[in-house]
Amino acid sequence: MTTILLSIKVTGQTLCNEITKDMGYTVSSVKINARWVSPTLQKRVEQIVGLGQRFDPSKLATAEIAVRNELIKDEGWQEFWLLKGSTSILFIYSQACTSTQTNEKKVAIEINPYYLRIDLFNVGNNILPVPRSARPSFYDHVPLMLKATTPIINFSSDRQYGPAIGVITNTDLLHLPGTNNSKQEADRLSADVNLFGRKSFSKAYYDIGVQMGLAKQAYNKKTLGWNIGLQWAKSLIPWGSGQNNTNNWLVQGGVQGNTEKRLISKWASGIALRSTQNTYNSSHENNSQKDEKGLQLYALTDTKAGKSFMRLGIWFDAAAPDKEDNISNYQRLTSRFGYSHFLGNGHNSALIEAVAGGGYTWGTAPIYSQYVAGNTNRNFLYEPINSFRNQTIQNGPLVRSLGENEGGLSTINGNTVGGSSFWHLNLNFSVPIARWSRPLIPDIAITEDTPPRTLRSALKAASNDAATFICDDLIKNQGYPDNDDTYSAANAIVDKDIRPTIDYLADRANVYSVKPLLLFDIGRLNDHILSGKTFTAIGAGLQATIVIARLEIGYMHTLSPSDYNSRGNFFLSFVMQNFY
Numbered sequence: 001m002t003t004i005l006l007s008i009k010v011t012g013q014t015l016c017n018e019i020t021k022d023m024g025y026t027v028s029s030v031k032i033n034a035r036w037v038s039p040t041l042q043k044r045v046e047q048i049v050g051l052g053q054r055f056d057p058s059k060l061a062t063a064e065i066a067v068r069n070e071l072i073k074d075e076g077w078q079e080f081w082l083l084k085g086s087t088s089i090l091f092i093y094s095q096a097c098t099s100t101q102t103n104e105k106k107v108a109i110e111i112n113p114y115y116l117r118i119d120l121f122n123v124g125n126n127i128l129p130v131p132r133s134a135r136p137s138f139y140d141h142v143p144l145m146l147k148a149t150t151p152i153i154n155f156s157s158d159r160q161y162g163p164a165i166g167v168i169t170n171t172d173l174l175h176l177p178g179t180n181n182s183k184q185e186a187d188r189l190s191a192d193v194n195l196f197g198r199k200s201f202s203k204a205y206y207d208i209g210v211q212m213g214l215a216k217q218a219y220n221k222k223t224l225g226w227n228i229g230l231q232w233a234k235s236l237i238p239w240g241s242g243q244n245n246t247n248n249w250l251v252q253g254g255v256q257g258n259t260e261k262r263l264i265s266k267w268a269s270g271i272a273l274r275s276t277q278n279t280y281n282s283s284h285e286n287n288s289q290k291d292e293k294g295l296q297l298y299a300l301t302d303t304k305a306g307k308s309f310m311r312l313g314i315w316f317d318a319a320a321p322d323k324e325d326n327i328s329n330y331q332r333l334t335s336r337f338g339y340s341h342f343l344g345n346g347h348n349s350a351l352i353e354a355v356a357g358g359g360y361t362w363g364t365a366p367i368y369s370q371y372v373a374g375n376t377n378r379n380f381l382y383e384p385i386n387s388f389r390n391q392t393i394q395n396g397p398l399v400r401s402l403g404e405n406e407g408g409l410s411t412i413n414g415n416t417v418g419g420s421s422f423w424h425l426n427l428n429f430s431v432p433i434a435r436w437s438r439p440l441i442p443d444i445a446i447t448e449d450t451p452p453r454t455l456r457s458a459l460k461a462a463s464n465d466a467a468t469f470i471c472d473d474l475i476k477n478q479g480y481p482d483n484d485d486t487y488s489a490a491n492a493i494v495d496k497d498i499r500p501t502i503d504y505l506a507d508r509a510n511v512y513s514v515k516p517l518l519l520f521d522i523g524r525l526n527d528h529i530l531s532g533k534t535f536t537a538i539g540a541g542l543q544a545t546i547v548i549a550r551l552e553i554g555y556m557h558t559l560s561p562s563d564y565n566s567r568g569n570f571f572l573s574f575v576m577q578n579f580y
Contacts, residue, residue, distance in 0.1 A: 181432045209228070239372060243282070254386065290321060296316065372408045401558040422526065438513075439456075474486050521538075
């Protein structure tokens with residue numbers, strides 16, 4: 001971790017950091033602008049600066065150091081982020097200000113820590129437009145339940161699934177809060193338990209599941225990350241004009257790694273054996289339970305360069321249904337490509353996002369494994385590359401003017417079923433409005449140079465110091481020799497992963513922002529027997545980001561085909577994460 005302590009001069013309605021001891025001011029208040037500040041630390045800092053006593057600016061540095069030590073002293077804090085493949089940078093500055101409009105000699109003190117965690121493996125975590133607050137948390141005083149589960153909570157709604165709540169948790173049994181992690185630091189092993197669930201408020205639909213496994217993470221080219229685990233999932237979801245009830249068991253394993261190539265920076269691949277029970281029901285068809293075994297493969301790559309982020313995913317599924325069900329073997333192959341790019345510089349940059357994909361089926365897939373069009377609760381671009389949602393095969397074309405799994409092909413008896421192949425393209429364009437946003441890192445001058453050095457520029461320059469931390473870790477924990485080549489390798493990691501991330505957080509991330517959205521979808525469903533359909537839709541909405549929450553709300557209208565063109569879909573997605 002890199003730490004910088006600063007004294008800032010702020011001009012305006014107050015006189016700040018120009019008050020000397022001889023002026024006879026009294027400390028009227030002391031505030032630490034961070035999350036989960038303990039009463040003990042608050043009282044200690046008040047004693048250091050002398051609350052209610054004569055102000056002495058020389059005591060501010062001691063108070064800053066006390067805050068810094070408390071932030072990093074918590075047992076497991078540094079190991080927690082290291083084991084997750086992360087490094088961090090911490091800035092602390094203080095302000096001692098008095099109003100220029102009063103004759104009372106009172107001074108108010110604020111201690112302002114700014115903290116950014118840089119994730120070295122899950123690159124998507126660094127660019128997700130849900131920035132964590134730049135205010136650090138005092139980890140030791142975060143409620144144990146939050147630390148142990150690291151929850152993500154989301155609310156969603158569409159025409160088919162209805163309004164719903166979803167929860168994802170992750171617990172590492174080898175590194176529970178308050179335990180001694182020193183023995184596990186070198187091998188970076190984790191024993192993860194992930195719980196996930198979603199439930200519709202208005203309908204019977206639900207998704208629940210648990211994933212358990214061992215994993216080893218890695219963030220440099222010489223080490224290979226891996227994971228093995230077991231997953232169980234059960235769901236009742238809409239499917240065409242009916243609904244499908246699924247009970248699924250998976251035994252899975254995967255590997256992840258990094259490269260120094262510009263084309264591919266991170267990659268993940270894996271294999272899974274599944275045993276699935278499916279029951280499809282509709283007003284036109286009532287099927288009994290269908291059992292099948294299957295083999296799944298997946299591979300994903302990430303590329304991050306400058307203002308752009310790209311992701312490519314490929315999934316393959318080979319299914320062998322129970323012979324008693326009179327269903328032949330079949331195979332499915334799908335792929336998806338995502339791209340996001342900032343247009344312009346600064347915090348009010350426009351953002352364009354595109355997702356394209358396609359799929360094909362060999363053999364005759366049962367109705368519950370056919371491709372159907374509709375909305376989704378996944379975000380392919382911004383899920384961590386090795387998340388369990390990215391390991392499962394992607395469904396048919398994304399058409400957000402329809403409900404989840406709603407769009408399909410019509411049979412003679414009026415049933416809506418899926419197709420055997422598909423393609424799609426989805427575009428988002430968000431337009432910034434300066435008055436509706438505030439930068440994550442404030443543009444505070446820390447020197448009186450011309451031009452002045454700002455907190456933002458100091459943060460960006462501090463990425464140079466991260467190489468020392470990475471170099472030490474490579475030598476101590478990864479078996480690298482203590483020489484110039486290792487330091488060069490550490491610098492390469494900083495240049496490739498850390499510096500671009502810090503540049504994004506310093507230059508473009510916002511604590512809150514509200515952006516109008518323009519959206520366009522086009523997708524095609526084909527089949528070996530039935531006539532295909534092309535779906536097109538346009539829409540508009542709002543994207544709002546407030547510290548740990550992201551809201552997307554809007555309306556998409558179907559332009560074609562004719563049997564869907566009178567239909568539209570109000571969609572809502574509200575995600576809360578990074579609670580500490």
